[in-house]
Amino acid sequence: MDQHLTLQAHLAAQGAETSCAAVIEALAAAARDLARLIAVAPLSDGNDGVAGFNSDGDGQKQLDLVADGLMREALRQAPVAGILSEEVDLPETVDALAPLCVAIDPLDGSANLENNVSVGTIFSIRPRGRDVVSSFFEPGTAQRAAGFFIYGPQTSLVLAIDRRVDLFVLHPSLREFVLAKTNVRIPQDTPEFAINASNRRHWNGAVRNYVDECLSGTAGPRGRDFNMRWIASLVAEAYRILIRGGVFLYPADLRPGYREGRLRLVYEAHPMALIMEWAGGAASNGRSRVLELSARSPHQRAPLMMGDARAVRDLDILHEGVEPLFESSDAPLFARRGLFR
Known part of the structure; x- marks a missing residue:
């Protein structure tokens, strides 16, 4: 696999926008550290049970909080105006003049850790709007890039950027994400x-x-x-x-x-x-x-x-023709740009 391009080299070769590339590389560095922590989590104290609750009342494992800290600290070193994390109530302003905002689920599926099932980190990169908070209320079409790291038999990165999807794998000896497949397309008509x-x-x-x-x-x-x-x-x-x-x-x-x-x-x-x-x-x-x-x-x-x-x-x-689950048109997601219109 040594002949494959690293993530950094691939982004440069494809002409990825500089600030967006910097954010992706910062997340990749944090994902490398998180993958190592996940691999030895059963040997560590404090990874069982509930360590706290997030804003929606979901239980947080200790590794949820560790992952959140790793990802947000990495993003603070990148050209990021604001960060919205699942583990924090409100968006964090980092550099209000920076060009990008990042929404992130630092450790998706953490309830599966004790079962040794793949978990991941999901991220969305979008331009800063008129202010940090409003940036996260734009439609999904505003996203510049998105992706997820998956920590499983291999630690991989699925990256959507410049209207294509590429797949990278963390090389165990190089400790770098290397390109495994470019322009991934979903197989059609799989039953x-x-x-x-x-x-x-x-x-x-x-x-x-x-x-x-x-x-x-x-x-x-x-x-x-x-x-x-x-x-x-x-x-x-x-x-x-x-x-x-x-x-x-x-x-x-x-x-x-x-x-x-x-x-x-x-x-x-x-x-x-x-x-x-x-x-x-x-x-x-x-x-x-x-x-x-x-x-x-x-x-x-x-x-x-x-x-x-x-x-x-x-x-x-x-x-089509099936009534929504809401009983009232005053439901918060039932408006002009709500989820059922």
């Missing part, structure tokens, strides 16, 4: 879907109908047998789709706390949507293109259906 089927009773009719059609196999309207996957790790599901194809569904449902979806729009759904679209796929909330959605609060949640463009389109069609 595979991912959803937590235990929640079927809470789904709306469109999601139930889609899953039922897939489960009907060759005897059903889709005329083929499907495999069902559920890793319960967003980065692992996204990586599988990029390599194998298929579709991932995390819909809104009727459970308390899930009526607006569960994933965060700004630092989970937006970056994943950019990756999917630039790899030839699509991402929707069932009614709208995710990249056209704007957040109204830093940690706003959203439904997410992503992957194969045809499958996402079919889901959108099934949602």
Whole structure:
């Protein structure tokens, strides 16, 4: 693998904008350190149980807080105006005159650590707007780049920049991310879907109908047998789709706390949507293109259906005429630029 380009060399060769490249390289340096900590986490004290709670009441492991510290400290050394992290209530202003803002989930899927399942770091890079806070309320189309690190059998970086998606792998002896595949494209028409089927009773009719059609196999309207996957790790599901194809569904449902979806729009759904679209796929909330959605609060949640463009389109069609889960048009996401319009 020594003949492969390093991340830094690849960004330079592709003419990546200087400030954006600096942010990506800063995140990569922090990811190298985090990968090493994750690898020995079972041997360390303080990584079991809940160390605190974030702004939405989700439990935080000690490694969540360590990851947050590593990533934010790295970004403070880059040309970054503001940082929005899942682990902090409000955006942090770093250098108000810097050109970029970064939204980040420092350690996505940390609940899977004790099960030795892949976890990751998800990031969204966007231009600074008229001020730091408003930068995070722009639609996902404003993103300059996005990506995720996945800490699994290999530590990898999936990077969406300049309208393409590239894949890098952390070389164990060089301790550098090296280019493994460029211009990644989602394989089309893979008969595979991912959803937590235990929640079927809470789904709306469109999601139930889609899953039922897939489960009907060759005897059903889709005329083929499907495999069902559920890793319960967003980065692992996204990586599988990029390599194998298929579709991932995390819909809104009727459970308390899930009526607006569960994933965060700004630092989970937006970056994943950019990756999917630039790899030839699509991402929707069932009614709208995710990249056209704007957040109204830093940690706003959203439904997410992503992957194969045809499958996402079919889901959108099934949602036509299905009533939203909200009981009132005054619901916070039901406005002109809300998630269900």
